[in-house]
Amino acid sequence: MKTQMxxxxxxxxxxxxxxxxxxxxxxxxxxxxPITPQTIVVERLSEMVEDGSLKARYIHVExxxxxxxxxxxxxxxxxxxxTATSSQGLLYMAEGMHYASGGRMPIVMMNANRSLALxxxxxxDHRDSLSMLDSGWIQVYVEDAQxxxxxxxxxxxxxxxxxxxxxxxxxxxxxILTHTYEIVDIPDQSKVDSFLPVFKTPNKMxxxxxxxxxxxxxxxxxxxxxxxxxxxxxxxxxxxxxxxNKFGEIFGRxxxxxxxxxxxxxxxxxxxxxxxxxxxxxxxxxxxxxxxxKAGLIKLxxxxxxxxxxLRAAAGDVKAIGVLDKDISFGYEGTIFTNxxxxxAHLSIRHVSINFIxxxxxxxxxxxxxxxxxxxxxxxxxxxxxxxxxxxxxxNMGVEIDG
Amino acid sequence: MLKPExxxxxxxxxxxxxxxxxxxxxxxxxxxxxxxxxxxxxxxINVCTGCYQCxxxxxxxxxxxxxxxxxxxxxxxxxxxGVCAHECSFNAISMVKEExxx
Amino acid sequence: MVDIKKITAKNMTDKEFFFGxxxxxxxxxxxxxxxxxxxxxxxxxxxLPAGCMSAVGFIFPQMAFLNNAIISTFxxxxxxxxxxxxxxxxxxxHDTHVVGFAGDGGTADIGLQALSGAIDxxxxxxxxxxxxxxxxxxxxxxxxxxxxxxxxxxxxxGKNLSGAVTHKKNLFEIIAAHxxxxxxxxxxxxxxxxxxxxxxxxxxxxxxxxHIYATCPTGWGISTETSVSLAKEAVDxxxxxxxxxENSTFKINRKLTKPELLKEHLLKQxxxxxxxxxxxxVIESERDRKWAQMMEKWG
Numbered sequence: 001m002k003t004q005m006x007x008x009x010x011x012x013x014x015x016x017x018x019x020x021x022x023x024x025x026x027x028x029x030x031x032x033x034p035i036t037p038q039t040i041v042v043e044r045l046s047e048m049v050e051d052g053s054l055k056a057r058y059i060h061v062e063x064x065x066x067x068x069x070x071x072x073x074x075x076x077x078x079x080x081x082x083t084a085t086s087s088q089g090l091l092y093m094a095e096g097m098h099y100a101s102g103g104r105m106p107i108v109m110m111n112a113n114r115s116l117a118l119x120x121x122x123x124x125d126h127r128d129s130l131s132m133l134d135s136g137w138i139q140v141y142v143e144d145a146q147x148x149x150x151x152x153x154x155x156x157x158x159x160x161x162x163x164x165x166x167x168x169x170x171x172x173x174x175x176i177l178t179h180t181y182e183i184v185d186i187p188d189q190s191k192v193d194s195f196l197p198v199f200k201t202p203n204k205m206x207x208x209x210x211x212x213x214x215x216x217x218x219x220x221x222x223x224x225x226x227x228x229x230x231x232x233x234x235x236x237x238x239x240x241x242x243x244x245n246k247f248g249e250i251f252g253r254x255x256x257x258x259x260x261x262x263x264x265x266x267x268x269x270x271x272x273x274x275x276x277x278x279x280x281x282x283x284x285x286x287x288x289x290x291x292x293x294k295a296g297l298i299k300l301x302x303x304x305x306x307x308x309x310x311l312r313a314a315a316g317d318v319k320a321i322g323v324l325d326k327d328i329s330f331g332y333e334g335t336i337f338t339n340x341x342x343x344x345a346h347l348s349i350r351h352v353s354i355n356f357i358x359x360x361x362x363x364x365x366x367x368x369x370x371x372x373x374x375x376x377x378x379x380x381x382x383x384x385x386x387x388x389x390x391x392x393x394x395x396n397m398g399v400e401i402d403g
Numbered sequence: 404m405l406k407p408e409x410x411x412x413x414x415x416x417x418x419x420x421x422x423x424x425x426x427x428x429x430x431x432x433x434x435x436x437x438x439x440x441x442x443x444x445x446x447x448i449n450v451c452t453g454c455y456q457c458x459x460x461x462x463x464x465x466x467x468x469x470x471x472x473x474x475x476x477x478x479x480x481x482x483x484x485g486v487c488a489h490e491c492s493f494n495a496i497s498m499v500k501e502e503x504x505x
Numbered sequence: 506m507v508d509i510k511k512i513t514a515k516n517m518t519d520k521e522f523f524f525g526x527x528x529x530x531x532x533x534x535x536x537x538x539x540x541x542x543x544x545x546x547x548x549x550x551x552x553l554p555a556g557c558m559s560a561v562g563f564i565f566p567q568m569a570f571l572n573n574a575i576i577s578t579f580x581x582x583x584x585x586x587x588x589x590x591x592x593x594x595x596x597x598x599h600d601t602h603v604v605g606f607a608g609d610g611g612t613a614d615i616g617l618q619a620l621s622g623a624i625d626x627x628x629x630x631x632x633x634x635x636x637x638x639x640x641x642x643x644x645x646x647x648x649x650x651x652x653x654x655x656x657x658x659x660x661x662x663g664k665n666l667s668g669a670v671t672h673k674k675n676l677f678e679i680i681a682a683h684x685x686x687x688x689x690x691x692x693x694x695x696x697x698x699x700x701x702x703x704x705x706x707x708x709x710x711x712x713x714x715x716h717i718y719a720t721c722p723t724g725w726g727i728s729t730e731t732s733v734s735l736a737k738e739a740v741d742x743x744x745x746x747x748x749x750x751e752n753s754t755f756k757i758n759r760k761l762t763k764p765e766l767l768k769e770h771l772l773k774q775x776x777x778x779x780x781x782x783x784x785x786x787v788i789e790s791e792r793d794r795k796w797a798q799m800m801e802k803w804g
Contacts (some may be wrong), residue, residue, distance in 0.1 A: 028595035031588060057591035062622030069581030069619065073588025076575050077550060079595050081588070090724055095578050104424030165423060203426045205550055205573035207598070209428035214576035215563035217425070224421050231418070406521040430571035432525040436559050439530060441519075459514035459696050460733050462528060462536040466523035480524065483533035484722075485730030 008186050014177035017145040018084070018110045018170065018185050021152025023054045023257035024192040025108075027082040028199075029043060029074035031059035031067045035089040036122045037178040038112040042084055066091035068096030068107075075105035076213055078204035080156065083107065086174060087114035087128045093130065100167045101136025103214055104203050106159035107167040109137075110152070113275065113326075114174040115361040123362020124174035125326040126274065130303075130335045136229055137238055138168045139303045141274040145182040148172050150253060153187065157196050157243050164236045165203055166229070173276040173326075175362070187251050195250050233305050240302065258307035260299040261314045263289060267296025268319045269377040272311075272340055274300045277324060277358075277365050284370035295374050302337065308343035315344070320352040320377040324370075324395075326359040333357075333392045352380050358395035367394050406464065407432045409479075436463070440483030444500040448473050450495035457487035458495060512700050517543050526569035527561040529620040531729030533637040533693040533719030533736060534558055538606050540696065541715075544703040547572050549602040550589050554616060555579040556608040558635070567619045571738040582607045583619035596698070602631060602707060609636040609650035612716075613676045619621055620714075624683040627711045628784050634676070634714070637721035649674040652744070654784045655776050657724075662775065662779040672791050674800040679715050681750040686711030692718040694737025698747055698758060705751075718745045726775015735773065742766035743792045746799065755803035 012020070020039050024083070030049070042176040048054035052392060057074075061067045064085050071081040085093060090111055100107050111129050115121040138159065142148045152169050159168040172178050205211045217225060240256040248254030260278075263285055264270060273281050278299040288295035298314055300307060316320055321344070325334025332338065337355035344351055356373050359365045373395065380389045394401065407430030415421050453472035465481040466474050488496040510516070522542035528535035534557050542549065549575040553559040559576040562569040568679050577585040582605045590603045607616055612634040623630060639657045640646040647660040652673045656662040660669040680688050687709040691699040699717060705712035718739060720732040727735055739745040740759060744767070747758040771777040780788075 028590060029591045031584070031591075057595050059584075059587055059591055060626060061587070062625070065578070065580055066584030066587075066622055068621045069578055069584035070588030070591070072581075073575075073577075073590075074592035075588075076585075077589050077592040077596065077598075078572075079592030081592070096581065099578055102425065104426070110646075164767075203424050205575070207548060207573075210430045210547075210571065210573045211426050212431070212563055212568035212570055212574055213426045215425045215427060215565045215568065216560065216576070219563045221415075221421070221565055224415070224418060225425060228421060228423070261416060314568065328646035370570055404571070405519050406524045407569065412566050425565070427565060427568055429568055430524075430574060431566055431568040433567050434525075436525070436527070455514035459517075459540075460536065460693075462530075462532045462539065462732075463526070464524045464539055468519065482530035484732065485728075486531055486733050489730035490733055 009183055010143065010186055011181055012184050013040060013181050014145040014148045014172045014181050015179065016044055017149035018152050018172065019044035019048070020186060021149040022082050023048050024187060024189060025153055025156045025196055026080070027056050028079035029057045029059065029071065029081045030083065031062045031070035031074070031081070032083050033061050033067045033085070033089060035086045037114060038086040038110065040178065041110055042374055064092040065096060066384050068100060069135055071107045072096060072100050072103060072105055073246050073270050073335070075107050076205055078201060078206065079197040081107045082109070084110040086112035087116055090128045090132060091116065092365070094135070095133055097135035097137060104165040104229070104232070105167060106165055106201070108152070108159055108170070109156045109167065110170045110172065111177045112174045113171050121307070121361040123259040125360045125362065127327050127383040129169065129171050130327045130391050133304060134334065136166065136233065137304065138166055138233065139171060140169070140301055141171045141303065143276055143299065144175065145177065145180070145184045145276045146253070147255060148177065149184055149186070150247065150251070150255070153192055153196060155245055158236060158239050160199055160201065161239045164232055164239050165201065166232050166236060171275065177274045191250055195247065205274045255301060258302050258310045259314065260301055262297040262299070264296035264298060266294055268294040269374050270296040270298055270315050270321050271317045271370065271373060272298045272300060272321060272323045272336065274303065274336060275326070277326070280367055281366060281370050284367045284374070287367065288371060293374065303336065303339070306339055306343065310349055311340065311343045316347060318351065319381045320354070322354050322356055322373050322377050324373065325357055326355045328357050328360065354380055354389070355392045356395050358393060363396055365395065404430070407436065409433065427451050435479040437479050440481065440501055442483045442485060442500055443478065443497050444476055444481065444483070444485070444487050445499050446474055446476070446496050450493050452493055454492065456490055456492065460486050460490050462486070509704065511786070512544055512704055513697065518546070519743060520547070520571070522547070522571045523562065523569055524571065525567065527564065528557060531722040531724045531732040533721060533732055534608065534637055535561070535715045536693050537633065537635045537719050538739060540699060541604065541606070541703050542572065544700060545602045545707055546602055549573070550593065551575070551604045551606060552577040552582055552585045552589065553606045554582045554611040555642070556611045558606050560642050579611060581613045581619050582611060582616050583621070583623035583632065586632065587623045587626060587628045590630050605630065605632045605690050607632070607634055608641070609634065609638060609644055610640045610648035613649040613674050621683065624680065624685050624712045624714070627686070629710060630712055631706045632712070632714045634716045635719040636716060637719050637724060639724055641721050641724045650676065653788055654780050656779055657776070667780060667784045677748065680714045681755065684753055685714055685750065687713040690716045690718070690746060690748050692736045692740050692745055692747065693720060693742060694733055694735070695747060702749070724776070726778070727773065738770050742770045743796055744770070748799070748803065757799055757803050767792065
């Protein structure tokens with residue numbers, strides 16, 4: 001990167017942070033197809049391959065389907081593989097997504113969260129990655145460029161762990177994170193090398209022990225393979241925690257594992273977020289706290305595996321929970337809301353919980369909007385005991401709506 | 404190993420007995436194909452010239468060359484398609500109904 | 506040019522790499538795969554998309570490939586091969602073959618984009634299309650390589666239509682138009698020609714493609730023992746052809762020898778039994794047009 005500030009601190013975009021993280025992780029193969037707002041990642045990576053600072057094969061594939069297919073081919077012969085996409089591209093990969101997770105191929109992918117057509121929009125929301133929630137990939141949502149870089153390195157270690165062997169998707173909010181410049185600390189290569197061992201997997205082809213891979217099963221065996229895949233994803237939770245701790249020991253930064261809570265210890269009202277909007281929400285919480293309102297915040301870092309126990313521990317004693325979804329599952333509610341409610345249903349107390357649909361197609365979410373969400377939660381507790389209240393609300397709609 | 408061999412496969416009892424993901428030992432055979440046949444090929448060794456056209460054209464690789472430059476059938480894997488008999492330029496192979504061949 | 510010893514029935518390896526599979530008796534596709542693997546050898550990494558050969562070769566716990574092999578996504582054979590090649594090269598395994606075996610639908614229809622990308626990148630991979638002229642694995646549905654007049658389960662022959670209403674997609678020339686390093690057509694009815702082409706493909710530095718005409722007794726309505734002779738006859742009567750493309754030049758390997766066999770050849774097959782004389786005329790005139798063009802341009 002050109003804008004170097006000191007030896008380790010640089011002023012770069014989220015996309016560039018991912019590219020630098022990838023280089024530090026030393027992948028063997030990169031296969032990618034360009035799509036806004038992911039493009040800067042693949043541009044920087046191809047420059048690094050060109051200038052020799054990244055010793056990887058860069059495959060110029062003709063589609064996202066092939067990006068994933070090529071990454072799987074590389075992974076199947078024991079190579080470390082990376083790809084990146086967004087939105088429509090992620091959907092075009094859908095077949096490969098399930099294929100890679102079923103094949104237990106620890107591919108790492110960056111997804112620039114972007115709205116889905118129609119109508120067309122290049123701006124951000126979470127509908128692309130959430131539509132892939134059931135594809136068997138680990139999903140992490142990062143808050144800033146530093147976390148994007150750090151998680152790119154952690155991703156390979158978690159995905160490639162023998163107990164996990166599951167592909168890993170790092171989600172960055174389109175433009176808000178991908179194109180925003182921040183000061184980022186670049187870890188030392190030798191430290192990354194000690195943190196991230198050379199990729200080894202039993203799940204590969206080799207000349208010594210030839211393999212038949214990607215085979216078919218009859219109903220007598222299929223369910224066992226699916227259970228095994230599920231178990232590996234559940235077991236990934238412990239690995240996520242230990243890898244995050246180890247990362248903290250070596251690099252001095254860690255992220256709380258499955259989720260990150262902010263002022264939750266004594267909170268009455270908690271908002272659940274994912275991704276970059278968490279930064280805005282932190283300021284709203286600070287403002288509310290200064291006015292004496294006991295506001296708290298839970299950043300869901302991982303959506304798969306889902307931090308259900310961690311969520312119950314962090315939000316067990318609150319009066320009301322709001323869930324901010326940059327997503328909507330048409331005909332029901334926000335997908336994160338459904339997941340959060342399912343986790344909370346296992347608590348003995350029943351919370352007031354409200355879904356706030358916000359930021360679709362890049363709609364702004366301001367500090368004021370979030371303060372309004374906390375106000376809604378407060379009102380629901382005081383009013384909603386007797387009266388019914390709207391369970392799903394729409395933040396910052398530009399026009400009036402009925403009902 | 405010239406060909407994949409029939410393995411003694413034990414049905415998994417515990418989830419850990421399964422391979423990690425759909426990735427398994429190559430050339431792992433547990434069943435034969437003999438039951439597919441209605442007719443079986445029989446070679447007349449005195450007529451066979453060892454030209455190996457039948458060997459070349461067998462979809463199942465169920466014909467092998469013998470030390471005396473003739474051929475023999477692997478009846479465990481021959482499906483009885485009859486290509487070998489049909490393509491033999493010397494009429495050295497005949498297709499015989501399974502029951503009669505026993 | 507180094508003189509490379511021809512691989513023949515007599516000197517080829519005794520090793521079987523595709524064995525114990527559950528393909529139908531007399532399957533041309535499995536013969537194409539078996540012979541290719543005998544030429545390419547054990548240091549071969551194969552990818553096969555959904556289709557007959559993957560369906561019959563990888564039924565857990567029965568694994569018919571002795572070498573490394575993987576089922577690819579249906580549209581993604583070309584790109585999975587590229588990924589395997591890149592991975593093997595990155596790990597230092599240069600002395601290996603990366604080979605795809607895909608059917609006509611997996612190649613000419615759903616897999617064409619990924620294959621085009623792989624050829625465009627000049628990746629050192631070998632792609633074998635075993636063409637049995639329909640989606641056989643799913644129960645004989647029409648593909649882009651199903652010829653005119655073929656009765657399939659989605660191009661039925663009835664009062665109004667005589668089976669498939671379009672001619673076979675000209676895939677060989679589409680592939681050649683990429684200016685690919687090596688492309689060839691072959692037939693299981695001319696096995697020595699196929700072996701020679703496989704040997705050539707194994708030595709090519711860039712991408713190579715072999716399109717082999719592979720009979721399907723089940724889907725074509727022919728008796729199993731005629732599988733090889735019918736594939737030979739298809740070439741002899743001009744419904745298929747043996748050709749090569751290398752150094753940017755086309756070459757016909759075998760002239761049209763028995764054009765008069767056409768009608769008899771068609772009517773031997775259940776899939777063509779319904780054809781009327783006028784349908785056969787359509788097939789004949791398309792054959793003649795194609796051959797006239799080939800002889801003029803490549804002869």
